Amino acid sequence: MKTFRFKTYLTSNVESLESINKELLNKCKQQQFKKGDYLLREGEISKTSYFVEDGLLRQFSVDDKGKEHVIQFAPENWFMANREGECFNLPSSYNIEAIEDTTVFIIEKELIENLSKTNSVFLNFNIELLHKHIASLQKRITQLQSKTAKERYLDFIKTYPDVLMRVPQTYVASYLGITPESLSRVRKEISINK
Amino acid sequence: MKTFRFKTYLTSNVESLESINKELLNKCKQQQFKKGDYLLREGEISKTSYFVEDGLLRQFSVDDKGKEHVIQFAPENWFMANREGECFNLPSSYNIEAIEDTTVFIIEKELIENLSKTNSVFLNFNIELLHKHIASLQKRITQLQSKTAKERYLDFIKTYPDVLMRVPQTYVASYLGITPESLSRVRKEISINK
DNA sequence: CGCCGAGTTGAACTGAATCAAGAAACGTGG
DNA sequence: CCACGTTTCTTGATTCAGTTCAACTCGGCG
Numbered sequence: 443m444k445t446f447r448f449k450t451y452l453t454s455n456v457e458s459l460e461s462i463n464k465e466l467l468n469k470c471k472q473q474q475f476k477k478g479d480y481l482l483r484e485g486e487i488s489k490t491s492y493f494v495e496d497g498l499l500r501q502f503s504v505d506d507k508g509k510e511h512v513i514q515f516a517p518e519n520w521f522m523a524n525r526e527g528e529c530f531n532l533p534s535s536y537n538i539e540a541i542e543d544t545t546v547f548i549i550e551k552e553l554i555e556n557l558s559k560t561n562s563v564f565l566n567f568n569i570e571l572l573h574k575h576i577a578s579l580q581k582r583i584t585q586l587q588s589k590t591a592k593e594r595y596l597d598f599i600k601t602y603p604d605v606l607m608r609v610p611q612t613y614v615a616s617y618l619g620i621t622p623e624s625l626s627r628v629r630k631e632i633s634i635n636k
Numbered sequence: 637m638k639t640f641r642f643k644t645y646l647t648s649n650v651e652s653l654e655s656i657n658k659e660l661l662n663k664c665k666q667q668q669f670k671k672g673d674y675l676l677r678e679g680e681i682s683k684t685s686y687f688v689e690d691g692l693l694r695q696f697s698v699d700d701k702g703k704e705h706v707i708q709f710a711p712e713n714w715f716m717a718n719r720e721g722e723c724f725n726l727p728s729s730y731n732i733e734a735i736e737d738t739t740v741f742i743i744e745k746e747l748i749e750n751l752s753k754t755n756s757v758f759l760n761f762n763i764e765l766l767h768k769h770i771a772s773l774q775k776r777i778t779q780l781q782s783k784t785a786k787e788r789y790l791d792f793i794k795t796y797p798d799v800l801m802r803v804p805q806t807y808v809a810s811y812l813g814i815t816p817e818s819l820s821r822v823r824k825e826i827s828i829n830k
Numbered sequence: 831c832g833c834c835g836a837g838t839t840g841a842a843c844t845g846a847a848t849c850a851a852g853a854a855a856c857g858t859g860g
Numbered sequence: 861c862c863a864c865g866t867t868t869c870t871t872g873a874t875t876c877a878g879t880t881c882a883a884c885t886c887g888g889c890g
Contacts, residue, residue, distance in 0.1 A: 503778050505778075505782050509782065511778050511781045511782050513774055513777060513778065525767045525770045525771050525774070526767075526771050529763070529764050529767040529768070530764075530767075530768075535775075536774075555760070558759060558763075559756050559759070562749075562753050565752060565753070565759070566749070568763075569723070569752075569762075569763070569766070570723050570724075572763070572766040572767070572770065573719045573720075573723040573724075573766070574723070574724075575770055576719045576766065576769055576770060576773065577719050577720050579770065579773035579774065579777065580707055580719070580730075580773065581729075582777055583707060583773065583776055583777060583780065584697050584699075584705050584707065586777065586780040586781065586813065587705045587780065587810075587813035588699050588703065588705050588813070590845070590846090591845075591846070592845095610867095610868070610869095611868075611869070612868070612869090616781075619780060619781035619782070620846070620847085621846075621847060621848080622868080622869075622870095623846090623847075623848080623849095623869090623870080623871085624845085624846055624847070625869095626869060626870055626871080627846090627870085627871085629869095629870095630870080630871090784877070784878095785877075785878070786877095804836070804837095805836075805837065806836075806837090814878070814879090815878075815879060815880080816836085816837075816838095817837090817838080817839085817878090817879075817880080817881095818877085818878055818879075819837095820837060820838055820839080821838085821839085821878085823838095824838080824839090
């Protein structure tokens with residue numbers, strides 16, 4: 443029988459209260475998406491988070507000029523959530539799309555709330571996750587404020603070498619906040635200097 | 637007797653469980669800082685959050701070239717936290733400085749954890765706060781990715797008109813990710829067109 | 831009064847965007 | 861398996877937003 447990444451992740455992170463992990467695994471339904479499918483569209487209200495069991499997601503917004511801006515990628519073992527909807531019942535300002543065929547576990551907001559109430563280990567884990575997320579977003583802001591396109595790209599390939607290989611360059615460019623053309627030039631420049 | 641903003645904030649946000657609010661108010665010490673004082677320096681480890689009772693804080697990092705980058709401002713009724721340290725015992729990569737004479741309530745991590753365990757209203761409130769924070773950081777990333785300096789500035793004065801008036805322009809420029817000179821030009825341009 | 835830091839203005843420069851065209855990679859259907 | 865159109869990536873020429881550096885103005889303060 444196959445061991446889910448989700449299970450492995452839980453046992454190694456949520457200090458293995460077997461009961462909790464069982465509950466999570468049992469109550470979270472799996473769902474499969476084809477490459478190109480949307481898990482969430484701008485304007486929809488959703489209270490679910492996803493754990494990526496297999497595949498790769500991207501979260502992105504579309505601006506007034508119709509341009510897409512990638513907020514983040516989520517490969518295996520990552521969570522993807524629509525924070526606004528989850529908490530405030532607001533329509534999402536972001537889209538979530540499967541870049542590859544992807545299997546996720548669906549985590550309902552209610553479930554998290556209930557587990558948090560009854561189990562403080564889980565509660566702490568969940569809060570830790572949010573803090574980590576905040577820390578990484580802040581780091582990204584600092585980068586966008588101060589680093590050049592090249593520096594940001596070098597940082598990206600260092601931090602997410604796996605993602606790099608699986609994602610169209612256009613999306614990486616969008617994540618970095620530059621045009622695909624610029625990214626192409628940056629890559630060329632780097633390849634020459636070594 | 638003076639009513640603290642902190643108290644008003646709590647009663648209007650944490651659905652007023654008197655007992656909890658009392659506990660928070662009693663257990664959180666007040667502290668005063670002079671303009672220019674640091675509440676936290678890069679490299680220090682700290683597990684406390686602050687509620688700004690009065691005054692104005694800024695959180696910023698310093699890059700390798702010695703340039704400062706403002707992550708956020710926190711005027712009255714805002715929280716300021718060092719997420720990394722709070723959660724992972726890591727040295728902070730940010731500084732927190734008082735831009736004006738400032739009074740804060742100091743909120744220890746332990747206190748939050750304990751209250752979260754015993755009271756689910758407080759727990760939800762706290763998680764909501766983290767979610768809000770994430771949503772706002774994401775919004776900021778999208779802006780930095782896609783908007784011009786002028787657009788970002790217009791957005792800033794719309795969102796934080798009060799802060800604008802109380803903060804040196806250099807800091808606003810840093811927050812927006814541009815140089816003080818550029819901000820000056822943007823402001824000039826705007827003033828001409830109306 | 832004169833100094834000092836914050837803000838402004840100007841001129842030259844540069845990193846990245848834009849527009850346009852070509853090359854390479856990719857999937858789909860015959 | 862090749863031929864086809866489609867999308868993605870690259871390359872070039874030009875433009876532009878924002879930086880840099882330097883000089884100047886202004887208001888506050890000892």
